[in-house]
Amino acid sequence: MNMPFYVAPEQVMKDRADYAQKGIARGRSLVALxxxxxxxxxxxxPSRNLRKISEIYDRIAFGGVGKYNEYDQLRIAGVRHADMKGYTYSRDDVDSQALANQYAQMLGQIFTHEMKPLEVEILVVAVGYCETGNRLFHIRYDGSVTDEQGFAALGGDAESIRERLAAIDRAPLDLGSALQGAVAALAGPERTxxxxxxxxAVLDRLEEGRCFRRLTLDEISGLL
Amino acid sequence: MSLPFYSATDDPGPSFAALLSKESLQPRYEVDSPYDAASIMHGTTVVAARFADGVIIAGDRRATSGHLISHRTMEKVFQADRWSGVAISGAAGPAIEMVKLFQLQLEHYEKVEGHSLSLEGKANQLSQMLRAHLPAAMQGMVVVPIFAGFDLRRGYGRLFAYDVTGGRYEEEDYVASGSGSLHARTVIRLGHRADISRDECVDLLLKALFTAADEDSATGGPDSMRGIYPIISTISAEGYVEVPESEVADRFAAIIAEFAGRA
Structure with a gap:
């Protein structure tokens, strides 16, 4: 009888985590502020068509980095979850935390039970009705969730981007300075x-109904 | 509610209706035993017409159960998405549910695919929903909507009439549906021109609804005592815009003065 080689569970998890992290690090980063x-x-x-940022529901948006087909599948699952929940209960009952938990369950399950973990990191953000009501949930390939405060960074270079974002003055920013800060943080000191x-894209707090709006190339150039 | 995560071969695509049927959540109205059709709430008389910059869609507010008025402030005109509107006549419950599903169908498609359906595609979606509803319609729960929208690809407004089987008929100038539609349609036919302005067209549709209410007991007229007026919206390149209630009230006051002057 053939005995499979024994591999310690710690090693299995570490190998999977390394695999996922490598996949994520290959892609470019994303920030929310x-x-x-x-x-x-x-x-x-650089792509106008393969989006990293998308609308989920009235006040909820999605960001994903890593392997496109994998985070896009998660995005669509999120849209389905939100639309079905809104249909079954009401539009007010669709909330970001339930969605973030669902994503975490799904990613955690795939990480432990499937051959290959998903090579993605995702962000579920919801704009509040007041300035302090925003919520940012950062979900990793293994299903771990972080409730971020004020800003979030995803992707291979997230650690240094996060440090640069933390250095931005946290006084209420207008859209232009927020965008300039976010872009500088994404680019780092050596690049523009x-x-x-x-x-x-923005989630506009004062909008009624669907708050998600993409900025056009002209708007972005204007603000930068 | 779990995360609806499907394998590539099992994916319902951008259709919300297909998703609902996968999750066994789609509404069903077929009944096994006979019932009194008068016990179901009905809404009637909705109209739409083309004007110079797009289309205008309107409907009265009355709902009836048999010979009784069951609701005075029912809404029958709905925004479907940014550039289209839908108005319904028939069994109120299934009709409003159909509108809700239609709105979601358009929004869901837009979010999943990243862009909106074409106006033609939207009109066909409504057609398919009516076809799915046909068994219930044959049991008396008839729903007949009208659909109006601004076609961004072609740059003009378009109107669609339907029948219970899901038949979809594009109309050039105006459409009407519901029990008062015969009278409403006559009024519109006599006053409509291809280059009619927004203000003239709003007045024309309000007159059509006024006349329908005058002749048909199931259609509600303007109710200045309670402040209830038909809902009327314009759809042009600027999108769907509801005509403010105060403007509708003022226009009705002028229409009534005009009619009283003739009597």
């Missing part, structure tokens, strides 16, 4: 990012 009018999401993304390398 609070500003006076709501929440700003900025991703470094042009408008056509960015994907930008």
């Amino acid at each position: 609070e500003f006076a009018g709501g929440l700003l999401l900025v991703a470094e993304n 990012l042009a408008a056509d390398q960015l994907e930008v």
